[in-house]
Amino acid sequence: MRKLWDKFVKLLYKVGQDKWFHFIAGLIFAAFPTIVFGWNWAPMVFAAVAGLAKEIFDICTTKVYDWKDFVATLCGGVPIQLFALLNMWWF
Numbered sequence: 001m002r003k004l005w006d007k008f009v010k011l012l013y014k015v016g017q018d019k020w021f022h023f024i025a026g027l028i029f030a031a032f033p034t035i036v037f038g039w040n041w042a043p044m045v046f047a048a049v050a051g052l053a054k055e056i057f058d059i060c061t062t063k064v065y066d067w068k069d070f071v072a073t074l075c076g077g078v079p080i081q082l083f084a085l086l087n088m089w090w091f
Helices: 002-015 017-036 043-062 067-090
Strands: none
Touching: 002 017, 017 043, 017 067, 043 067
16 A cells, blocks of 8 residues: 555656646636536636636746646646536536
């Protein structure tokens, strides 16, 4: 079990801290419309807008675009979208 945990931790470190920040930002921006307004259709839209806005900001300030940051932000919206859909269908 310890070896499996060590492999998991190594995988987490390979992803990089910046990508985890984008993932968490995607979680937060996706959860906001679902929790506050009850919009079950909106989590991925809000995560995509947040990721796109951040990448546009990066292009304007540093002239560098990283599509992996955008994907990491979208990936943060996926679990919230799944929970929202489950909530919409089952409750």
